[in-house]
Amino acid sequence: MQTHTAKRVEITIEKIMQSRLTDALVGAGVHGYTILPVFGGSGRSGEWSRSGQISRAEGMVQVICIVREERLDALLTAAFKVVEKHIGIVNITDCEVLRAERF
Amino acid sequence: MQTHTAKRVEITIEKIMQSRLTDALVGAGVHGYTILPVFGGSGRSGEWSRSGQISRAEGMVQVICIVREERLDALLTAAFKVVEKHIGIVNITDCEVLRAERF
Amino acid sequence: MQTHTAKRVEITIEKIMQSRLTDALVGAGVHGYTILPVFGGSGRSGEWSRSGQISRAEGMVQVICIVREERLDALLTAAFKVVEKHIGIVNITDCEVLRAERF
Amino acid sequence: MADILALAADNLISPIVLCFALGLFAALARSDLSIPEAVAKGLSIYLLFAIGFKGGVSVAAHGVDLTLGLSLIAGIILSALLPIVAFALLRSITQLDRLNAAAVAGHYGSISIVTFVAATSVLESSGIAAEGYMVAVAAAMEAPAILSALWLISRGESGRMDANLWREIMLNGSIVLLVGAFIIGGVTGEEGLKEISSFIVEPFKGVLCLFLLDMGLVAGRGLAKGGKLLGWSSIAFGVLMPPIGAAFGLAAALALGLSLGGTVLMMTLTASASYIAVPAAMRVALPEANPSIYLTLSLGVTFPFNLVLGIPLYLAVASAVSGG
Amino acid sequence: MADILALAADNLISPIVLCFALGLFAALARSDLSIPEAVAKGLSIYLLFAIGFKGGVSVAAHGVDLTLGLSLIAGIILSALLPIVAFALLRSITQLDRLNAAAVAGHYGSISIVTFVAATSVLESSGIAAEGYMVAVAAAMEAPAILSALWLISRGESGRMDANLWREIMLNGSIVLLVGAFIIGGVTGEEGLKEISSFIVEPFKGVLCLFLLDMGLVAGRGLAKGGKLLGWSSIAFGVLMPPIGAAFGLAAALALGLSLGGTVLMMTLTASASYIAVPAAMRVALPEANPSIYLTLSLGVTFPFNLVLGIPLYLAVASAVSGG
Amino acid sequence: MADILALAADNLISPIVLCFALGLFAALARSDLSIPEAVAKGLSIYLLFAIGFKGGVSVAAHGVDLTLGLSLIAGIILSALLPIVAFALLRSITQLDRLNAAAVAGHYGSISIVTFVAATSVLESSGIAAEGYMVAVAAAMEAPAILSALWLISRGESGRMDANLWREIMLNGSIVLLVGAFIIGGVTGEEGLKEISSFIVEPFKGVLCLFLLDMGLVAGRGLAKGGKLLGWSSIAFGVLMPPIGAAFGLAAALALGLSLGGTVLMMTLTASASYIAVPAAMRVALPEANPSIYLTLSLGVTFPFNLVLGIPLYLAVASAVSGG
């Protein structure tokens, strides 16, 4: 089937920052994203898990954006401003998409 | 460690279409998939979130299939028939897998 | 933006094995991972889903690790020992990350 | 008229309506207040189970008669008929295209079980009894409207409906639970009720309050998102259609000889619009129709209208007609 | 005999059993009815807390005596012993290999707390009192069977068991909650109970109904998926093993001099099969064993058997033996 | 003194405190016992709704007076003031840097609604009435402390606070629900309460038990993870600050002329530390501060201290002062 190359950006960030991140994405012209719940994780700031978390404020989410390559830099710049001081991780993969008109 | 090349297909689709999609996958000979819950998202059809959704019918899921390259086209054709008229996005990444006998 | 190449390892495994897996990862020097809940899936051992599961013991999770390439083999070896006899799937993708100091 | 106003005013300050208003306010003010999805689903399971069970017990106490069967048939006919009325009204007063009009119309033939529960609770407060089998009528009215809506779109054409969808509609969780609890209540009767009444009777209204809080949140978030999509004509439809539906319900209730309570419930059923079963079916069968339109209308306009004004109105009209 | 049938018939139309049947029906008819996982877990936490607390209060009221300790020891021995009986039976009447037979056997030494709760509720309806500490016996019987099962497989060999698994089994959530609530009930006594009885006593049976609805759904979906895997001989095992276990329980209860109620509960414990603690341990220690076999047998065959026929049978037998 | 000890001992064996202890034990023993997040959130929604509603009903019954307004103002001032006191204490007795000290300080100006609820329930058991509007005071005290904390850090500087965060704090779910339920209770009064009291009054204490079980689990897991981070001086702060806060609360209560019950509640509010609203705000505004420090102190040290020792202490002191 006909596919088109794109970038898959995966941003793991605190739930409390989610709307700030998606606002920034929309501000950078990125209107397509999917948000996954996260159960737990570990990083430089230590380990946490949804069941063991000391406060309901601590959860994280994963925001996945599929974007055309030419928009990647705008996306990363916008995202970086939000995540900069916060814990989390951002990774980018090459991908192909069906239905290019959709993104 | 010994790994094998494969394709990772990620299909984001309405929950209500999930069983129709997996039936189509199985029909196309794809028996391995993993389904992730989705919290929210945004696309051409607008924004939605699990907590703000106006009806419990609106949720989405993400179906991930790891397939051998030679099966990719059959998978995409089968999936496309289901998602065609529906909202959602399909992306494909190259990957390596351990334990090739498993997929 | 400045990015660095890395590997994204995605391990789908029974929830009951989660802490054994993350202990093994930490043992292999991998301190960064994110755990996603899984709704359902299908594989050689058949189909299961969170709502239809016959016991609450059956769930699965997806553990995602972003690692530098040079650590990949240690990670896979450690993970393999845990998943070896168990159901599940391990796949690896090339990726780029922001903020390399974080992983 | 004064009566209706007094009833409406009374209704307005019931905890149930105020909880809905609180949810609405919180959503429109963009508070992060939310009831977890699992809890909301748990509450709705509780309500369906309790209302079904109590209906069954009441039928066990009063016996089955011919009116039960006739009421079921009337419900099915009304559910199939009202989408056509709604479709005609939509096409004449709004700009909606055929597809979206048919999708919306389907919702108004089907029913909202929470509106039904709220009406039950108003009746109880007023000490008015109703036929227990109205619960079964509610269940019977869920699905026929879907077929009408699909027929409105695909006259001639085919393929909108498959066997899977058919099963999903007829055996959707709400129907199975409502009917199942109704049968269990019927089988175990008063004795069964006594065993579990401190679970399904006493706390019922409190649970309903929390559930309506969630309904308010969800309706408010829907309005915030989808409200702009609705023109004034659509909103007018959302408040005009319920009384029209209720008039059909009234006629049927009179023909069937239902009690005052039963009449109010029948009117409420015909006046209410689905926001669970029908949207799900529409997403599968009419994916091109815009869910924001039909959900916002059903849940954001018609549901609050019925909850706040409709139910007291139907009660007043039914009382007047029954010479009460 | 007539007595047993009357009891069974009575039991059959209790709301609890009917709710289970409704869930079973919904699952087999492939309805999408489901109780969210979080809610089901919440209900089970409620049930464990309530049953543990009430057991503790009853012990506080009646005092601790030697029989308590002896009953605990008897429970532990039975839990460790029954897997060996079950293993022998499985290997002689079914085709299961050693591994799967051992895994299944482990389930039948351990217990199902919901079956225990259902038996308690039948006793209550019949006005029969039981020793409060039977709750503690239930907790004590959860784990020993797991060790027996692993021993059956790895005689000689080693490495199936690690310290982590050991801790996970002994401190699994159900045991900790049950025993913890038992102790809290024992410490706070009647006074503590009075404070929270409108939470843990009055609504108890209603909550149990909803929980059994979920059990029916889960059992039904398991049967739909795993049923084909079970030969007739396995199914025969699933209904034969409970009465055999109950016979052991009866013998122990008589030796211990338990009351009629205590005897019924001890029989129910030995007759019931685990579907939470043991499967989890088996997934870790015996991943090669097929979970569909042991889960379907335990939850799809033995659980319904005990719920519908077993409990009235054990009550009838215990009454006959105790000369009641 | 003997009185305080007797009260504390009594309190220690209340089901509520024992449930907290059970959760703590389970977490520290690394049991997998856990209350699903959705259920815990559901329980907290229930508690907030019930406590708010009852407060409103009580105000409706006793009427609104000047003290209500003055108490609100006092609460706001105390909430804004106490972080400065806490900050000074932290900087003098612990090693914490300015940033973390400010973040911790913010928590101690704000309040813990569960501590408030626990105090209410102790008052009820002792048959001591309190001003219903203390619920509104609790709501008013949630946010001002956050501003103080941010001011402590950014004196001169700016940009920590944006409009979004401001709205999130003022309209956070707990505040909206508590105040909303308070208003609904006030509007519907005794009559409204009668309709739903078997939901929000009778089972209240039992629900609180389960909620405290979850609090114990969460506090225990926090201690297991974050405990090492806390030096002895921080822990000392966690038990010293509550009585200091309570002294401010006592002074305010005396100045306002609150009843004995109201005085105890005011002391409890000033003594308690936030673990929901403030941490969330801190994660946004002060991401560099370490959440393990402030959460472990607030939930792992101060919360248990207040629950077990603090509340009886405040009650004893208030009784002594009020010459009771």
Ligand SMILES: Nc1ncnc2c1ncn2[C@@H]1O[C@H](COP(=O)(O)O)[C@@H](O)[C@H]1O
């Ligand atoms: N290397 C990694 N791979 C996957 N997820 C990570 C990694 N590092 C951090 N994370 C995620 O980001 C969260 C915060 O990480 P950190 O900022 O390193 O404390 C963790 O709890 C994980 O969920």
Ligand SMILES: Nc1ncnc2c1ncn2[C@@H]1O[C@H](COP(=O)(O)O)[C@@H](O)[C@H]1O
């Ligand atoms: N570019 C994208 N990146 C990630 N997810 C997307 C993207 N576009 C759409 N989606 C997902 O697919 C859903 C429907 O998208 P759409 O069909 O564009 O309305 C959205 O709610 C997202 O969850």
Ligand SMILES: Nc1ncnc2c1ncn2[C@@H]1O[C@H](COP(=O)(O)O)[C@@H](O)[C@H]1O
């Ligand atoms: N090819 C695959 N693609 C995606 N997920 C898979 C695949 N194979 C297995 N899985 C996941 O791993 C679980 C166990 O698979 P298996 O070990 O094949 O029984 C399944 O339930 C899926 O969640």
Ligand code: NA
């Ligand atoms: Na209708």
Ligand code: NA
């Ligand atoms: Na057993």
Ligand code: NA
């Ligand atoms: Na305070």
